[in-house]
Amino acid sequence: MSSQTMYGFSSLTTFATLVITMATVLVFFVLKNRKVLLSVKSEQHQLPPGPPTLPFIGNIHQMMWNKPAVFRWIHRLLQGMDTDIMCLRLGAIYVVAVTCPEIACEVLRKKDEVLASRPATFASGSFSFGYKGTIVTPHGEKWKKMRRVLTSEILTPSMEQKLHHLRQEECDHLVTYINNTCMACPDNLVDVRHVARHFCGNMIRRLVLGKRYFGSELPGSSASGPGHDEMAHVAALFTLLNYLYNFCVSDYFPALIGFDLEGHEKVSKDVMGILNRLHDPIIEKRIIERSNLRNGGECKEARDFLDVLVYLDDADGQPLLSVDDIRAQIVEMMYATIDNPSNAVEWALAEMVNKPEVMKKATDEIDAIVGKDKLVQESDIPRLNYLKSCIREAFRIHPYHAFNPPHVAMVDTTIAGYTIPKDSHVILSRMGLGRNPKIWNKPLDFQPERHLNTANVLLSEPGLRFISFSSGRRGCPGISLGTSVTMMLFAKMLQGFTWTKPAGVDRISLQESNTGALALAEPLVLQAKPRLAAHLYEKN
Template sequence: MSPISNLFTDNTMSVPPYAILVLTTIITVLWFLLKRSPQPPLPPGPRGLPIVGNLPFLKPDLHTYFRDLAQEYGPIFKLNLGSKLTVVVNTPSLSREILKEQDINFSNRDVPLTARAISYGGLDIVWLPYSAEWRMLRKVCVLKLLSRKTLDSFYALRRKEIRERTRFLYEKSREKSAVNVGDQLFVTMMNLMTNMLWGSSVKAEEMESVGTEFKGVVSDITRLLGEPNVSDFFPWLARFDLQGLVKQMRVYARELDAIFDGAIEKMTNLGSKNDGECKDFLQQLMKLKDQEANSEVPITINHVKAVLADMVIGGTDTSTNTIEFAMAELIKNQESMKRAQHELDEVVGKDNIVEESHITKLPYIVAIMKESLRLYPTVPLLVPHRPAETTVVGGYTVPKDTKIFINVWSIQRDPNVWENPNEFRPERFLDKKSCDFHGTDYSFLPFGSGRRICAGLALAERMVQYTLATLLHSFDWKIPEGHVFNVEDKFGIVLEAQKPSYCHACSEVV
């Protein structure tokens, strides 16, 4: 037999069918892997240390620190803060990409442990993850509690409180005493808020003590929410609460809970005497709770309290600080103040009193609020977002559950967008009328944008504009002799004035 014929004998080695299948699968997978375009890199950023990452290098004023890092590493950069990856964006186009083009993916929050402690485990509108539960609560607040009709029904309460504060300031003007603008505004906003929340449930004589009680509690809660917590950066340390921040927050949570329980008890006791009409937010919430008891996503008593906490914490310091910054800038820029007062005299009249109905005819007052929020956004980095899935932003990979900061403070002072960005010039908003508060212009996002835009936007507009218009119409404001007046901000989860503003309210007639 020839050598060639031996190749075709029965002894020839055969390949099993399953081996061919496995080999084909491996080759196919390798082909796809080689063909697939590589995953975009993570954003650039400063190098950190082992384990702690960039934590030791953080500066207290994060808004300016992040702006400086953006100038070095670009408009999107990353930081490793302990075991958490953090990404910061600093331009309108990147904000649009996150808050509009990928809105659903970025609709979750990165919830600090102190926030969970004060919000009944994160049951409020601010911190709840994007879900049916959050959508139900948001719908209740926006369509029921904060609708135009409901806010109109509370106008008498706002009018009464603003006029009482005006009378107090008038007495101070007669005594020629300097007033702490921030303190007076806080009391005003607190009384306004508590009146709207449960004004008809708590007796009038108790309102002052409730407001005083809240002032210290709210200030401490806001401070703790902005305090860096090692347990957030290293979750495996959370059980130890090394800084005691969660323990402190639970103390304030119990105080707040006791106040809410007292208001609910009083409302319940007054229930039989009520005519069935809901006269405050608490009554409306409790009514909705009963109506939704058998729904797929019911409203619980803790949902009610969490919403109350949102409104107390989010509706006092924020509005107070916005008006304080506006007043400080106007006192420093007397020409702007005179222009605002001239508009008020033309529309309202020197011998009349400002009403909320005048606001639509006061474009310069609205422009002052916008310019104050441009320079001093209430929440300078917005509430941190968190992507539900790994995605690409600005050409870089952003992994699932990354903490996302949007540096609104930096965006709203960007010289590529704003002319003379650090100057207080309300006139710029008279020309830029399309730039509103509703998050459609991504160079101006004081209340955020998209699904998680601030639910209290409509209430904040009314409270700030009406209070500001009344203060400017009723008084001339002067810097006390010998005082140096600088308008500087102090970073926190809520931006506030670095130093209190003392000034004289001068008026002949109120």
Template sequence: MDFLSLLLCFLFSWTLVQALLSIKRGSRTSAGRLPPGPTPLPIIGNLLKLGNKPHKSLAELAKNHGPIMTLRLGQITTVVISSSTMAREILQKQDLSFSNRFIPDALLAHNHGLFSVAWIPVSTRWRNLRKIMSSHLFSGQRLDAKQQLRSQKVKELMAYIHKSCQAGAAVDVGRAAFRTTLNLISNTIFSADLTDTSSDTAQEFKELVWGIMEEAGKPNLADYFPVLRKFDPLGIRCRLTIHFEKMIGIFNHMINQRLELRRLQGCITRNDVLDTLLNISESNPNEIDQVHIDHMLVDLFAAGTDTTSSTLEWAMAEILHNPKTLLKAKAELDQILGKGSPVEESDIARLPYLQAIVKETFRLHPAVPFLIPRKVDANVEVCGYTVPKDAQVLVNAWAIGRDPSIWTNPNSFMPERFLGTEIDVRGHDFEIIPFGGGRRICPGLPLAIRMVHLMMGSLINSFDWKLEDGVAPEDMNMEEKFGITLQKAQPLRAVPVHV
């Protein structure tokens, strides 16, 4: 209601201006045949069609208007992609035309959208930053070298859960996974934990990350009516600026400490990601400078921690909601590794049912329901339709994962559907695209895949689980909370039991 009230208030004030601009914009886009879509209302267009869970609302609209659909969201022409065929067209066949980003006003907070590798246009700068991430953060060689670190962090997670098990206390699964992922990333980059199990730092950082994701995912009048951007009418950019300043402040403190150490004679470098970035910056500042390092770290910590922990929480929720699936997973682990044995990354290839559970989780609960929005810089023809210049393009990964023309019983959790198939999540099979595809596929995919499987297998094989307060599996709350990422509305709390 708050959003609608503000919406009506601002629309009343700007009616005349928007009418003139809508007429002007309509004359520019009338040259091509737009994809079909619902009839827009004057001024506000199709804004009221979004609802509080746009991924579901737009999936329903696509059933009537097709897999490529046009909406008018205020002044902005938006094209929504809701099928694997159309996603392949956008993300693979015409990838270059759709490679630039539509930057939400909120992401201009602290100039993040102007420096972040996730948002800047495809350019020499973007290629340099992606190359640095691919070579020094997420290459197979770099990840193999850090395998022992990941194993150690998962052991620390198991030790924490073991204490809860002894006390008969419930574990907040998402929070525990977040802390583990946070410390893994911070050790990879800074060679230090950002938190420990006895402090509230992880929860504070999680709240900071979720604040960023929640604010960035909110409907924003400034995105629908760009003339309002200078006013930040809902205060979203202002609040995000505060969040970004806090996070970058944490990073700058650690960077400054490292720079001081590097200035000391005889200091031994740690050869971690931060040293690598500083070395590149000092030898060739045109490739990356301090500002780009700050915003790269925001991307790594905000996106990497939230998406990985959310995926693990959904996976655990689904197998507790479907006890037969949990029994099958435990039987596979028992047969291959032995009950209670530690799980190593090298074991994952021998655990097809565990892999199927993770794929099914990505299908039903993609961490990012809409891929990061794209923008076309010129009219582009797609399957006989024209996507007009400056249009926002949204790929509804959530809808594609539940497309009944592809998936049998699409709303049911059935890992068995992936057994004996080659369908994967690495951007080649467009039926399931939690990480996107094409040249702007998520660079952190290789690390996320390793971490989710390793933590998931360890949680299943090391403990039995029961829901807190005796809740029955069929009574679990499986509702979603919408933001840039898709969270469980009610955090999963479960009691570990010795196997």
């Protein structure tokens, strides 16, 4: 059974569910929000353009009909209206979608201060332990505190250097694991999605928790694949990502929370049950360890991100962070690291296998700069401009999420000359920006050369012609770490192996998933053959 069927996506399009949902919405919305609806501003003509709305519910009925891929409906509307900014009304909430770099820069820079909050939803509240973290926490003192911890204690150059050996070990394990996998298969077939996602899972568990496996690591396990708990962990993190800000009807009609009309609440609770089961014993052990060391007058150097969080003190020498603060920040670091690198590398390889000339340029570059007698290192990344251009192109065309997380207007403001009422949600379209034909020539063509216009190609995009790492107050503070994880995954795979289509396959399908994410519809499976000396695969 597919995950979509398990989590109830298949039932969303049935007529009965729609009727029940809309009837309940109308009753509760009229009873609890009548005053709000009657006070809709007379200046509606100043709002960005948008489709006609119904009384009370706005465009909710259309949103429901277009599940699970609501983002495709929104982009069809934008294209049909030939506009780069559009306003929907979902209940009493205005949702403003943007696909233009200039307007995106206005949102994240000029108007960043008033658009620095996040919406409160059942999923975001659950995934953040009641808004104890940074990514989804609404603007306020808690967000400011946790953001300071993240930027000044965790994602610092000194901490990045301190944990370099962990990242290097994981990258070496990756090469050995792929080699063992393709050697064990008669056709040398490798599931690229499985490899990429679990590399990211292994990497962030090592950096955050100091260990790859939740159980005991046995001798020789360093090059083995994920076990049951590790598989469950990665699956839970991707489920979380797929349900966060997923246009759930109760996001716009909070009175419906508790009815779980779409099954989102059960999924959210199940996900957090898995993550808590796996994370909590490790966190509790570290807290006890801290207490014992402090009672004995000892201190110790941080081994990983969890140590940093647990050992932070306030001015009185007491723990700066509560247990839930630590739990929330750990979950956020996990899911913020796992999706974009794995998705970009899978898409880049899919595109490149269909374009052998691009694959050849990439492998020629890595051979010329790194050679074939040693494995690529993080210090090589600045010179691998063509490889970085391939990843930029994957980020541009194939983001995992169609939209950035919503920015909530804390006061009435304007964008592109249009009125944006307080509490509106502004969403920047990663897909719309990266595929905008007004910005990009042949926007759907994979052309890494279009990014080779600087001596040092970066994965970030300051002009917001596409979004890899967001900017502004809510921007990604982990650009350096994200770049390292993405590029080392990609470079190790390209340097270590020749990747080709499986026998009998003329072309790799580039069809996108029809769910709420933009992953490949089917996991990418390729033939892999080692291209380096045998001893380089055996060092683990």
